[in-house]
Amino acid sequence: xxxxxxxxxxxxxxxxxxxxxxxxxQTGKVVESTAxxxxxxxxxxxxxxxxxxxxxxxxxxSILVLYMAFIVLIHIYKGKPVExxxxxxxxxxxxxxxxxxxxxxxx
Numbered sequence: 001x002x003x004x005x006x007x008x009x010x011x012x013x014x015x016x017x018x019x020x021x022x023x024x025x026q027t028g029k030v031v032e033s034t035a036x037x038x039x040x041x042x043x044x045x046x047x048x049x050x051x052x053x054x055x056x057x058x059x060x061x062s063i064l065v066l067y068m069a070f071i072v073l074i075h076i077y078k079g080k081p082v083e084x085x086x087x088x089x090x091x092x093x094x095x096x097x098x099x100x101x102x103x104x105x106x107x
Contacts, residue, residue, distance in 0.1 A: 020037045
């Protein structure tokens with residue numbers, strides 16, 4: 001049961017990253033450079049891999065949250081709804097907290 005939120009997060013981030021790597025000539029984005037799209041896809045895949053490994057989960061969570069924070073800013077800039085993006089960002093933090101709550105507490 002502890003892994004269920006993480007699986008939901010993984011099912012969102014991996015197809016998103018693979019889409020950016022494979023279909024890097026997407027149109028209608030704020031930045032239409034293929035290099036930026038490939039870099040974003042690699043950034044998401046790296047963050048997801050680090051998120052899955054328990055010892056680097058906090059680093060992976062930070063990478064994914066940083067990416068989603070930029071996506072929130074882009075949605076605000078474009079005038080698109082940001083509620084779903086913010087929920088995904090919060091779910092990423094929640095999934096990390098559910099798996100290992102002790103790393104979020106100071107001793």
